Amino acid sequence: MAQLFDFGLVGLGVMGRNFLLNVADHHFSAIGLDTDAQKVADLKDEGHSDDIEGTLDKVEFIKKLSRPRKIMLLVPAGGPVDHVIADLLPLLDSGDLIIDGGNSHFEDTNRRFTSLKSKDIHFMGAGVSGGSEGARKGPSIMPGGDLKAYEIIKPIFEAVAAKVNNEPCVDFMGQGSAGNYVKMIHNGIEYALMQLMGESYDIMKLGLQQDNHRLKKTYYDWNQGVLQSFLVEITSQIFDKKDDLTSGDLVDQILDKAKQKGTGKWTSQNAMDLGIAIPTIDAAVSMRQISGMKDIRMKASKKYTEASLLPTNEPSVEEVRDALYFAFIMSYAQGMDQLSRASKEYQYDLNLESIAKIWRGGCIIRARFLEDIRLAYENDSSLESLLLSPVIVEKVNSVIGATRKVVQYTVAKGIPTLALSNALSYFDAFKSAELPLNLIQAQRDLFGSHTYERKDRLGIFHADWN
Numbered sequence: 001m002a003q004l005f006d007f008g009l010v011g012l013g014v015m016g017r018n019f020l021l022n023v024a025d026h027h028f029s030a031i032g033l034d035t036d037a038q039k040v041a042d043l044k045d046e047g048h049s050d051d052i053e054g055t056l057d058k059v060e061f062i063k064k065l066s067r068p069r070k071i072m073l074l075v076p077a078g079g080p081v082d083h084v085i086a087d088l089l090p091l092l093d094s095g096d097l098i099i100d101g102g103n104s105h106f107e108d109t110n111r112r113f114t115s116l117k118s119k120d121i122h123f124m125g126a127g128v129s130g131g132s133e134g135a136r137k138g139p140s141i142m143p144g145g146d147l148k149a150y151e152i153i154k155p156i157f158e159a160v161a162a163k164v165n166n167e168p169c170v171d172f173m174g175q176g177s178a179g180n181y182v183k184m185i186h187n188g189i190e191y192a193l194m195q196l197m198g199e200s201y202d203i204m205k206l207g208l209q210q211d212n213h214r215l216k217k218t219y220y221d222w223n224q225g226v227l228q229s230f231l232v233e234i235t236s237q238i239f240d241k242k243d244d245l246t247s248g249d250l251v252d253q254i255l256d257k258a259k260q261k262g263t264g265k266w267t268s269q270n271a272m273d274l275g276i277a278i279p280t281i282d283a284a285v286s287m288r289q290i291s292g293m294k295d296i297r298m299k300a301s302k303k304y305t306e307a308s309l310l311p312t313n314e315p316s317v318e319e320v321r322d323a324l325y326f327a328f329i330m331s332y333a334q335g336m337d338q339l340s341r342a343s344k345e346y347q348y349d350l351n352l353e354s355i356a357k358i359w360r361g362g363c364i365i366r367a368r369f370l371e372d373i374r375l376a377y378e379n380d381s382s383l384e385s386l387l388l389s390p391v392i393v394e395k396v397n398s399v400i401g402a403t404r405k406v407v408q409y410t411v412a413k414g415i416p417t418l419a420l421s422n423a424l425s426y427f428d429a430f431k432s433a434e435l436p437l438n439l440i441q442a443q444r445d446l447f448g449s450h451t452y453e454r455k456d457r458l459g460i461f462h463a464d465w466n
């Protein structure tokens with residue numbers, strides 16, 4: 001009898017090919033399907049083993065999978081996912097499992113989950129993070145769907161995932177679309193961290209006059225301490241890269257317009273729907289939009305030339321580091337708070353400790369700080385907000401002074417820090433027992449009889465403002 005494969009993968013782009021090779025490295029046989037003959041050939045070139053096969057033929061692909069079939073899709077989110085599902089569905093048998101490993105919108109996952117369930121096909125949305133290198137060497141995987149389906153794929157996912165302290169960076173996230181939801185929040189945090197790093201770069205380049213050589217060293221040093229993380233590490237590497245086309249450094253030749261595929265924006269949109277504030281993530285999304293307005297920015301830069309900027313005290317490199325750490329904490333806290341709210345709203349029953357745990361390795365936002373987050377939820381699984389955990393309070397208190405100094409400096413110097421200054425204002429609002437929004441309530445009541453509540457007694461009130 002012909003060999004049956006343990007795992008099938010649809011979409012042999014770099015991510016798909018690497019994931020499949022990773023599966024095969026862990027002694028599971030794997031077959032890939034793509035409509036592009038070159039991609040199938042690339043897989044065969046790289047994977048010289050009886051345990052790896054590639055095909056252009058969906059019927060052959062399905063026939064060669066052991067049952068229940070375990071099929072993962074790594075194709076672009078949106079239409080292509082629906083298209084592949086519709087294509088494979090007539091060939092599948094009851095109890096087979098389809099896993100969407102792309103960045104699908106969680107509402108699309110809900111729709112697919114319900115529709116496939118009615119056909120007795122298991123469906124999982126699994127966030128996969130770590131880029132193409134992660135897919136090859138060990139990503140962080142965030143699967144959601146139903147637990148029975150997860151049990152089918154668990155041995156493979158646990159084998160291929162990144163490991164931290166010998167523990168795999170994968171766990172069942174929760175019902176329905178929980179996996180895609182958690183990955184969406186991961187990406188929202190990713191946007192914030194990247195934007196904050198961009199701002200720290202600006203402060204050190206424009207303010208502290210660090211050249212690329214010095215910047216490389218600064219980020220390298222930062223990566224040895226509390227900021228230790230994948231993003232800080234690669235940033236140091238970026239400043240070391242020479243340009244192939246000119247005599248300078250590559251980073252200086254890259255156009256300052258950042259693109260996006262949508263997951264950061266979805267995070268912000270969903271936070272608005274849930275009524276939860278994640279302004280630092282919102283700021284990161286807005287900054288990508290502002291970066292796209294290059295022509296207008298260039299015109300405006302000629303019209304607004306401030307003659308004299310305010311005198312101010314220059315922060316030290318260590319103070320910039322501390323401010324970045326502060327804002328990193330705010331970004332993770334906002335993301336975790338959104339997860340906590342969504343868990344109730346969508347009945348995901350998320351385990352925030354487990355999420356922090358599987359984000360410690362493999363994924364783009366992996367960082368030493370995630371161990372503190374894990375600890376905070378281990379100590380109190382029903383934390384109302386990450387910022388209320390004693391583990392975190394102590395860390396924030398240690399860097400708040402430096403953050404104020406850095407923000408004051410950027411304001412005086414006119415260095416844009418939409419995310420950093422916003423992280424500080426978010427924090428100041430978060431810790432204010434009194435906010436001036438009593439005035440808003442008064443205004444609403446005056447112009448629209450919208451009523452207000454009082455501090456000194458219960459009930460709903462309306463005043464005769466005339």
Ligand code: 6PG
Pocket residue numbers: 103128129130131187190259260261262263264363364
């Ligand atoms: C990951 C990343 C990845 C994401 C890219 C690009 O975890 O591996 O989050 O899934 O697609 O980072 O995202 P943008 O194009 O939106 O910046």
